[in-house]
Amino acid sequence: MCAATAFAQKTDKNVAFIEYPDFPEAHSTWGSIGYNAASNTVHIGVTNHANNIGLYTFDATTNAMKLNGFIKDLAHLRPYQWQGKVHSKIVAAPDGSIFFSTDGGESREEYLMEHPQGYAGGFFMKWNPKTGLQNLGIGMQYESIKDVDIDPKTGTIYGITYPQAHFLVYNPEKNQVRDLGRLASSHVPRVLFTDWWGNCYYVDWRQRLVKYEKDSDSLVFARESLPAFPGTPGSKIITGITAYAKDEAKGIIYLITYGAKLIAFHPEKNGIGKVEDLGGVIETDKANAWGPYVPNLNIGKNGKLYYIIGGHGNYVLKDKTVLVEYNPATHKKTILREYPITEITEATGCDIRDKDGNLYFAARRNPSGLGDSTRPFMIQFNPEKELRK
């Protein structure tokens, strides 16, 4: 266990960079972060991006980061059941248990050639600080599970597989996995999200919302595609949504697309709700409006949105990631911070806010700026007050 420590000069009274202890080979995080309201904790899956994943808990009350153990040991996995990373978000049940899924993370995960060290498939997993980790089994043979979400009322887990993009509905009580079929094409959109009734959303290849409607136990497809800038390439359309954040009080789920659109989605219990185009994630001047890459989104207690733009070699400012505030009341977008990509190369994470209003991102940095020798860390950010030490 280690206390939260500032890493770089650029951290300030509102921002802290928090390291993951006891994992020298740690390489990255991939949206594998989530908040647990029952214990006011943040949970993170950290990977060496080969075959080892550390499961971490950050106690937001004591400001302490702890390694709970490595997935392969906690889940009693054999070498032929290797897992490359946790790519899913981490979702919490009301009883304080967390759920997530595992991912191959490598080309050898694909069932192309019956590889001698081929991939068995990604697992659904449950962890509870009192009872430890429970392996809930494979979602689909040979397939990773890229993302999960939960219906907190019923405990139903939703999943999306890679590379075939099959939508899964898993009932842990009955150990029943239902495959509702393939929904995408040459790319697997990475993000599932749920509304406050427990319905789950994804997108099809036209970037139309697809809703698993629990009352009708069926998939409901939106008639229209989500808003996109003119000229948005097809490769961006099929990639879908990259991030979301919920404002339940206002009945809005904010979305960001791979084509850099910010959207206010107003879900309805039955059917697809209204979609509101809030414009681009940032002013791009002469550059393509659909270009910026935003794989994260948080919402403050003040109702404003916060996101970090940049990653995968795609930056709106040369070699810099930027932390942006969006005010839904005024529609104003403001760059709050700029970071060299040697300090923040990329950040992921959706809708992670603790009781104090601190927001969290799962980030990584490449200090050398060369290759992909990154180190993961967590960003804690409070937009309204100084962080408590």
Add this chain to the structure above:
Amino acid sequence: MRNLTKKILFPALYLACSAPLLAQYTFFTPKDAFVIEVSLPNSAEKRLPMYRNAITSLTVQGDRILGGTTAKEGLSPYLFVASISGRKVTALKDLQDIIPGQKSIATGFCKGAGNHLFAGTMGQKNQPAGHLLQVSIGNENAIEVKDLGVPVAGEGIFTLLSNKQGTELYGISYPGGRFFTYNIATKKTQVFDQVAPKEKHLKDAHDFAIGPEVYLCKALVQDNAGLVYGSTAGNRVFAFDPAKKSFQFLETPLPAVWGREVLGQVEAWAKAPDGKLYGGNAGDGQLFVLNSVTKKIKNLGKPMMMGRLQALAFARDGKLYGLAGGAPGYSHLFSYDENAGFVDLGNPEFKMVEPGIEQGILWRGFQLSTLAASADGKYVVMGEDEALSQLMIFPVGQ
């Protein structure tokens, strides 16, 4: 090891995990290949609904593609027509409107006299009885379907073939595996028990935990002398003589991997211009050639490691194209010719341009189950077997 990991493995992994997908393999992307969007829920376009569109029967007539589908249990299949030159679906026909309660059209289409095609259906799990369909494409691509009734009482139609003259049909019933003939003019059916699985075969199938979908003959073919060939449980090939109404069982079994003979099933045939009969064995995915004179089977090997060989067709370049593998892996498109042998072309990835996605998106075929060539061999058409299935089409050079 750590340095090796940092210097080589991590950069490779970064590429593998970047979006969009980058990997160490490439897709089959021939020039001018394209996808026709056939299935899409809640659309103003002419599209098939979800879970009723797995493309399990396919044929090409001139510019028109005729497809037949399989539905999820409890739902009914469709027939559809698509235009190659128009690159779009032009007609749909819900089989529920003609014969309620059917689940699939999975026999493929066989030619009768004139403009008529024939196909067979399978019912639902608890009521498997299937019907013979006479299908034709009328004016403005309208699909006309005539119900010719149930040829084998209580049984579905698993396999269907027409003779060269287009006057008689041959089929395998499901789940009993009985061979039948149907005279198109007289509408008379004759049923034979010779190729139905015997008690020993059923015990073997039980021990292997396989059902009739796996051990019944999935495809029939007729040689130039008029004999009809298919497989039986137990890894055997039979020949039916329509003139004598008699069966013979070939001495040479289907090719098999040792110990897996129970899985032998012919699921595809293609007749070469020279009359050679090429077959695909589902059990272990071997391609074989049957000499109709000597009645010998020659194992040509496997295009890939997986089992299954679901479809075969010759194109105008003289090559045999086929679909190997399948769930729980992916189908691979392959080609074969006597000189070059097998080429595993892998997953195709073609462009889909449709209203609303005019810029085009890429479509990767994972579960391809049907393949047909146009009469001139210029186009090869593949149908997906998914919850939302599309057509993938590529042109073939001379």
